[in-house]
Each structure stands twice: as structure tokens, then as C-alpha cells.
Amino acid sequence: MPKQLLKGNEAIAEAAIRAGVDAYFGYPITPQTELLEYMAKRMPELGRAFVQAESEVAAINMVYGAACAGKRAMTSSSSPGVSLMQEGLSYIAGSEVPVVLVDVMRGGPGLGNIAPSQADYFQMVKSAGHGDFKPIVLAPATVQEAIDLTGLAFDLAEKYRTIVTLLLDGTLGQMMEPAELPPMRPMPAEMPAWALTGAAGRKKNSILSFRMEAEDLEAHNLHLQQKLAVIADEEVRTYEYMLDDAELIVVGFGTAGRVSQTAVKQARQKGIKVGLLRPITLSPFPDRRLSQLADEARGFLVVEMNAGQMVEDVRLSVGGQAPVKFYGRMGGVVPMPDEILASIARLDQATTKAPPTYKIEGPLVPLTKAHEVTR
């Protein structure tokens, strides 16, 4: 397939269609609405299910229903809408049906704004709903990666009977760049044995997140945790840039990771031995890889478009072996490479006694506009 100029939201929608999504249910919310609109046009053309739900609450429960039938079902939303979906996500997790969710994050809290943000890392990675569970969370940084991870999301959802979330910020949802779409996958002919397809010639199937007896629920919880342990062993994915001889390591996901890459390249030109680790899976988190890197690294800089969320996981992974600093912008502000470069330089100077051999050009960002914290 040749490369085309594609908008992130639409590229994800088409990638989902090519991955064989049977049913899409959603509700309009900026900055993901193009995904819903694209599905509204394409799904009926293909004879697949599309419903614009009355709310995100209804949308996620429609997804739940379609997934119970063994069909590939998905929805998409943005931060406030995802908050409304959390109830349904928890039931889906408890029921172990495969579901794909696309969360195109915007600024918060509350109505916040419609500008790109990564403020919902905690929401999706740590607390996608009540009860002990975690979805698999994939964080693309380019339109191409969003396309590729959409296909992977359906595969992982079915393999582990779990929720897989594509977590991206509004920048990626809205931007256009050249990307290649995969070919159309064939739709599966048979539904899985657990699906609710009617008890014809077999015992009845029930799908529920409900276990009345404490011991039964604990056994179910243990099963879910064991599954997460397997996922942590098998499914960690990272994008690594110039890490081979890196003494300093920048960690950022999605757009923050992508901007950080530019800053790393610029820092290298100044002679700073820095590399980038961009987690592609936020859950499972690349904790072992970070711990390994911490054996050699002088320091870490975590860059996020939030007040510092993933930094907690980096700090846990590094385990005190090296200083972990943070640079973040909030409210829909995307950090610029020069801001990150300044933070890299400061980390470099803070972690070595040797005088710097380079000069930083451009202003250091004053604390009133951005903040840098060391915890």
C-alpha cells in the first residue's frame, strides 16, 4: 500500500476497520470526533454495526454487549468521556471480554479544554475503573505507529481477553502525516466458545463480573493478576533512541516522547551523551528495561504533558539508582524541544562535576511558565 496523508483519528478508524472491527459505538467529543464520524460513514458501507450512543456510559455498555457476542468491538472518546466509561470498563475487565478503547486525551480537570494533554496517564494506567484491574495501554507517537498499534490492540485484546487502550493526546488525533495502512484482514468465521451466541447444542454461557462468594472473587482476582503477570513478561514494548552509550536517559511517551527525541538529537550535537526511551506500552510498563538502564545511567529526565504522572513509575523502576528529574507542561501546552534541551543540560550539569563543554542557546523557561521538580 502506498503512503497517504492521513489524520490520526481517521487513520485509527480505518486501521480498526482493516483489523476487522465488527462494531463501533461512540459519542461525540473533541478531539476524537473525527473517529466517530469516519466510522459513521464506513461501518454501514461494510454492513458492520455503528451506533451513536446517547452517552459514553451507554457507548461502553454497547461495546460490552457486542464483545459478549464474541465480536470485535471498540469505542473512542476523550478524557471527560472516558471518565464516564470507567464503570463499564470495570465490568468489562471483570468479565474478561476483549475490547479496544481509543482515548484521545485533552486538558483537564473538569471540562478543561480541547488542547492536547497527557493528564490521564493515571486514569488509564492506574485506575481505569473500580476494582483491581489494569488494561493494556499502548501509546503511539506517530500516525503510522497509531495505525500499527490499532491492529496490535485487537490482537492483544483477543489473546488475553482484556481491554486494550490506545492512549494518545489530541495532537496525534488531529495531525496529518504520511502513513501506510495495512491490508484488510478477513473477518473470523467462528465465534469463541465463551461467547453469548445462543445455547444451541451446548450448555448455556454466562458472562458476568459478579462473584458473590469472597473466595470465588479472590480466585478470580488471582486469575486476573496472573494474566497481568504474563502480559508483563511478554508484551512490553519500547522505542529506544541513542541509548547504546547514553549516560543520561530521557523518558517520555506519545507526543512528549516525540518532541523529546528532537531535544535528544540536539543535545547529542552539543556532545551530551543522552538517549531516549519512549515506552510504547505504558501498561505493562517497561520497568525491567529502565532498571537495567539505571545500572549505568547518570540520571533520568521524564518529560510529560501533565504534572508528573509516569515519572512515578520511572522512579519506582529506577529504584533510587540514579536521580530522576521531571519536566512537564500542562493545560494543553506542548513542550518545545529547546525547553527539554535546557532540562537535559541542567540534568547533565547536576549529575557531573566536570564543567560543561557546551553552551545552551535560547532562554531557560521561567518557573512561572513551566515547572521542574525533583522529588
Place this chain on the structure above:
Amino acid sequence: MIANTVEVDPSDRVDPLDRTVEELVAQRPKTLSEIDTHYCPGCMHGVAHRLVAEVIDELNIRERTIGVAPVGCSVFAYNYFECDFAVAAHGRAPAMATGLKRVMPDKVIFTYQGDGDLASIGSAEILHAAARGENITVVFVNNAVYGMTGGQMAPTTLVGMKTTSSPYGRDLKMSGAPLKMSELIAQIDGVAFVSRRSLHSPAEIRKAKKAIRRAFEMQLNGQGFSMVELLSSCPTNWDMKPVEALRWIETRMVPVFPLGDFKNSVPKNSVRGV
């Protein structure tokens, strides 16, 4: 009259002479599981379950029927019906049923919901499923209280009725008047059939069964949304003896929630099971 559009497998027919009296008179419906229920003595959920199961048997649709249970006393319905079942989040059964039906239009999908579930927390989901003319069947059991949590005020609690959360009686000024869901839903385009029936006497139970059958037939004919509201008793939370509770339905609930068909579309005989 509705034309019987359901094909009956000839091998299912048994010569009545081969059956015992018990089988002929009181056979357990195939769709009802052989298991004791957790329902309190005098509760009408058991009767409602049986009516639904009998209709599913009569229409010979058990093997292609998927039920959606609510949160509330009937959360355990998945245990009592011998067909595929999902348990929805509180109030969300119509949304879940929408998802199931949209990807399996040839299957029969029904929800079984109580009044707190359908008329309070799930009021948006039920109204919009109805507005979309979702081709599903809803069995709505209205006993005027939250049963599972111990008898709190529901949207269907009568004015003046004492519950654990309206200890002085439901106050019109404080909590408003009961919601009449059948009347509300009947005026929505896309709704094929809405009926309110009661379970307080054998005669009413027979009428209720007819309505449930008709509701499922609407779905089989592809005519759109169908709902049967069943006035039911909750002796435990009403603090009444079972017989007293049934009388209370008749004398107190029926005047507020009048019985009858609120919407009854002309049956389509040509289209079936869309």
C-alpha cells in the same frame, strides 16, 4: 390475532397420551433451570421468571435467546434461565442488549430489569433504546422499592409509601411523584409494544403471559422495541404477608399504575426475525 410465525420442530411434539399428568399440568419450562432461587417467600420474581421461560419455550427460541440481567434482586437471573445470559451494570442492560442485538440481529435479546434499575439509574438507557426502536424485548418488574439493598424508595414508590429512605412516607414536595415508565415510553416513535400487567392474581398472571408473548413476537417480527411492565410484590420490604402484598398491588398500585396496552402495533406477518 397474531399469526403464529414460529416454526416448531416436529420432533419436539410429544403425544399428550405419553405424558404424565404432572408433565401436562405443571411441567418445568425447559428455559427455567432446575435450581432453587434466592427470592424471598411471596416474591413475584419467580412467577415472572416462569412466564418468560414458558414464552421462550412456546416460541421455541431458547437456543437463540440471550438474556441480560440487571443489578438488583434479579441479578441472579442468569442462574435461573437455561439460556445464554449476561449481567449488566446497574441500569445499563438496554445498552448492553443494543450491543448484542446489533451484532447478532438474528438472535432474540431480552433484558429483565427492576424499577430502580430501569426507571432511575438506567432511565437514559431505556429511553434511548426505545427511541432507536431497538429490536429488543424488555421485561420490567415494578415492585415500587429497591429490593436488593433493603427496601429504599424507588422512582416508582407511591406517594405516602414508607420505605427505609422515605421513613415518613414519600413526600411529593421532597421526592416528586412516581414515574410511569410504560406511559412515558409508549409515546416514543419506534416503540412497537408497551403493556403494563400485574401479577396479583391468576387471571392477571395469564394476561401478563400473553403480553410477554406478544412482546417477544414483536421482536421476532422485527417490529422494534417492546416492553412489558409487571406490577409485582415485595412482601419482605413492604413488611406485609404475601397475600396481603398481592392485595396491596391490586388496591394501591393498580390505581396509580393502570393496567393495559399503551402501545400495540399492528403485527407484521410477512417479516420475521429480521
